[in-house]
Amino acid sequence: MAKDNRKKVRKVLIITLILNIVVLILKVVVGIMTGSLSLQADALHSVTDSANNVLGLVTNQLSSPIPDRDHPYGHHKFEAIGALGIAAFLGIACFEIFTSALNRIIFGGDPVNISGSELWILIIVLGINIFVAFYERRVGEKIGSNILIADATHTMSDVWITISVLFGLIGVWKSEAWNLTWLQSLDYLLAFPVGILVIKSAWAVLKSNLPWLVDQMAIAPELIHQIVMEVPGVINCHNIASRGLLGRQIFIEMHLIVDSENIKTAHDITEKIEIKLEEKFAPVRIIIHVEPFEYQSSQISYE
Template identity: 65%
Template sequence: MTIDQRPTVRRVLIITLVLNLLVMILKAVVGFLTGSLSLLSDALHSVTDSANNILGLVASRFSSPEPDREHPYGHQKYEAVGALGIAAFLGIACFEILSGAIERILYPPTEPLRISAVELWLLLIVLGINIFVAFYERHIGQKIGNAILIADAKHTMSDIWVTITVLAGLLAFWMGGARFPWLQWLDVGLAFPVALLVFSSGWSVLQDNLPWLVDEMAIAPEAIYSIAMKVEGVLNCHEIASRGVVGRQVFIEMHLIVNVTDVETSHQITEEIEAQLLEQYGPARIVIHVEPPRYYSDQISFSQSNPDIPLEES
């Protein structure tokens, strides 16, 4: 049985949305005051933070784990779809940052870069807010196994490194810009590693959620086979399949041959297997198809057998 964690997810996303809007406004204001390209790029990155929170709220609204007539397997893939939306926003942000940097190189600004101690302190406040948001979201996301919060936390974690990078460049210019005017080009140069960090975050989110959407194997069939074969009365287990994400929800199916002839005892054996699989990999929905002995097979999974595991004779 799965637990509906959507109220918790919505509460976290609303809190982080408010904080991300504050961060975005502070970065944009300081960016316009200083004329810093890297900081304005970072502000654009923060726009995607807020957009991600809104997207997460929408995805969470539709991601109920409970099945219904139209969605007998539940709605949790909406979480993965929402996470892919976050990856798309990150890709757009990366493109915009690179475009701005190249444009600044081709058409240098007439106004020089300028920065004050007050603006640097504002950026330190922004950094502190980002750190809180990232660790708060990651903690709750890992605690309840929510893809949207975990993906958004990775996004915000990239924002931390982006802000640190931008802050280091502006600090270097603030300390030595009067003697070394060329340091203002450091601001343009920092836009490229910022874009790389944003792209890396998007790629990570994509890798985490594509397996769920394409029904990639969730649990090695050999591991499921090992658990099933330890239950008393089991003669053979084959055609094992699984999908989903361990810790969120897993779907497992298998064919089973048992050393009994009555339905009641066969059912008790399948329930024992289900109980052990739930303890190891739950929450899960498990379907076990009991077959007569003549269907004995050494094919543990589809299109692949495992010669390393000796199968018992019927």
């Protein structure tokens, strides 16, 4: 049976939402004061961090692993949908970053004016982002929450963006003192590698959640067949299917032929199979269809 970790997930999301709002406010204030385009784009990306937390809280409330009448297989996919929503937000942030940088290159803009104290504020912002990313990932991996891991991936992309923006603004800050006016362009040129990092993060989130939503095979049928055939009394196991995510929730179905026509004996054999599969792939729900003794099939899985 899957564990309901929604309270733990909700607690983490609320904490990170508060921290992300603090980060957003600081970036917006410094971005407006300095006129930094890259920092304003970074602040836009931070808007998606807060939106992701809100989205995560909503989907977390809906993603109970406990089955009910309307959702006999549980509600896990609500959380996966939330993770895909984060990927969509990442794509929007990436588009905004590229658009802002191109506009600055084509149309130009006012020079950026930044001071050392404003750079220190950005260093504090960077520290908050790093804490949020590692905190969410650590808890997410511990309790097996896709939404926390996906959000941590998103926040980590924000860390790299802030690092890039920080280095660019340091260059802008020193451009006049070093008599290197071209350093002013760092404010928008660094937006392109930052955008690539965002795209990479979005792809990682999509790759880890699509198999769950499209019911991709979770466990190789040959492996399940091998485990089942080791149980005494099993003659044949075929039409094996599995879906879900390992460590999260797995569903396994199979057809089985046993060396007995006695219902009680057949039931005992299927229970032994369920115990072995539970030990290997827990949490798992298993459906076994026992067929007549004389039936035979060489088809392990669906072709």
